[in-house]
Amino acid sequence: MATQGAARIDVELALRQETDPVPAGRADQIAAVLPKGVLFATPAPPPGGRTRVPQAEWALTSAWPYQGRTATGTAVIHYGAGHERLVRPMIIADGFNYGPSDLPGLWHHLNAPYPPHQQRLLDQLLAQGIDVVLLGFGARHTHIQANAGVAATCIRRAISERDGNAPLIAGGVGMGGLIARYALAEMENRGEDHQTATYLSYDAPHNGAWIPLILQQLAHFAASLSPSEPCQTALIASPAAQQLLWAWVESGRYSGPVATASPVRTEFLEDLRRVGWFPVRPRKLGVANGAADGTGRNMPADQPVFEWSALGGLVGATVRTQPDRGTNRHVGGMRAVPMWASKSYTSDVAPFDGVPGGTLPLYGMLADRLGAPIATKYRSACFVPTVSAVALQYDPVDWTVDLYTDITSLSPEHSQLDDFHCDSHNSEHGQVTATLAEWILGQLGK
Structure with missing residues (x-):
């Protein structure tokens, strides 16, 4: 024993x-x-509510192979209010699950009405003039580095098709936040201009799940x-x-x-460190579905x-x-x-x-x-x-951190994000709530 x-x-x-x-x-x-x-x-959420047909769809192939394999994906584009083409792109990467992404399901999940006023996050982003690019993957369960290459291709495509020079917003839900994080950091590591001013993670397991x-x-x-x-x-x-x-x-x-059972996790953490851990250039934002005050x-x-x-x-x-x-x-x-x-x-x-x-x-x-x-x-x-979703500064293997930390009492330098916001209670992973949606809309509207 x-x-x-x-x-x-x-x-x-x-x-x-x-x-x-x-x-x-x-x-x-x-x-x-x-x-x-x-x-x-x-399972994918039920297709209740309104279905919005995207204005464009991109078939994507990874910008780089990983372990001899090249990942693929798909992006669907919804133009913001008054736009007839891509102007202010916001890329939202899909998260952890098995098999290919269900982009209609991702739309319904992120655009589900939330109480108390039954507003919808994606509808509000579109109304702000933000073009929503939902990024999916051919195999959500494959290596993060592989799907990060798909995210990099999506970023390149958004830059090439953008009308004007408005900077990009890029991030993702859950593991999608890690995929976007790695993609941006790797692009910087390679000397590539990703033209992304804001990185946003939604309940991403930055230090593990x-x-x-x-x-x-x-x-x-x-x-x-x-x-x-x-x-x-x-x-x-x-x-x-x-x-x-x-x-x-x-x-x-x-x-x-x-905590060290899988060499695949060890290699991923080493790769993250190699590319800089987090991207440097964007403003790094994050939201957590967990409570901030240490209440479990x-x-x-x-x-x-x-x-x-x-x-x-x-x-x-x-x-x-x-x-x-x-x-x-x-x-x-x-x-x-x-x-x-x-x-x-x-x-x-x-x-x-x-x-x-x-x-x-x-x-x-x-x-x-x-x-x-x-x-x-x-x-x-x-x-x-x-503590993981807000990327507190601690070892992702040893987890030398109090899981019940009152994050409201910490100064900003304790997080590797520039700013973050937690839910008012412990909600379901990836759920859109009023507390989180209103903070995101406020941050992106600045």
Whole structure:
């Protein structure tokens, strides 16, 4: 088992298959009750409300190959009020998910009416004379550096088609903010004029994001016993997930460090440092879906979340919220008799689930797929901690930071952004709220 001092996970295995042969048909029975398809991929929002047809569409190929492959993408352009062509471009890159971008879905997400007056962010940007360029990717789950090349091509295209010389605004939602950040920094590193005056990230995980370790292991458990196409782990095992997640596990049986588990994340952080960490020339703005005052969610650490059982108890799982550090703290277990029986323990891992930040229904999504009952307060956990979204100055591997930091009490130099704004409460990751939308409109209107 682990010793105190390094964030890690340890798996205790109790497999019986060496002495007990698998009964005929058992594997098929187990496969039938396990979830299929990509786990943790978030569905596109329903297409309710008005649909706005874009005035132009660009097919894009990455400005640079990455590891011998060239990424592709698509941008759709909505002209601002009074414009018949591109005048004041604002590029908004899509975020973390599996497969190709759904740009109509991204439009509906960002332009959903928000209370109290049911206003719409993109409509207001267009009314201000800002041309909205929604940037999507052929594979959202591939390397950030690869999709950053697509973003660079989009920036070049916007410059070439722009009428006049108004500077660009570039950024993105969630991981899209990291993609735009890397693209701008790499262009500067190459001596290229990106003509971008403002960079804007929307709940971007600048220092990393969180998916509970026990849920990652459950996805591996399902994939090993009930493989499907696409695989259940296609998202959490993807290059993008490895680069994004502060803590990552490679399999259901993995024991070892979690903050340095993936060399893909280590390489990404090294690449970011090589290109300057952040772009220098633009004014760097960011918003966080998490609260600023250090108030977390009502989601206590080290508590049972759900119990799942099937086939008369032969198959099942126990899931608990992440404990508050400690050594060898139980986070759950899985069984498929006689093929698999395991219990998982973490050491020196912070209780990320309930900290201030943008949330996702991570526990709820998996419980629903399994048909397991779950209390409402345990459905959603923190995905992007506020301290990450506002890019506080701390090591992105060691996370030597108080996750409940009262950011309102900090001076501006504690952030690597020039200015930022947090939500009034812990809202869902990427959700447009009045607090964030009004701040963005005010900043871009200056």
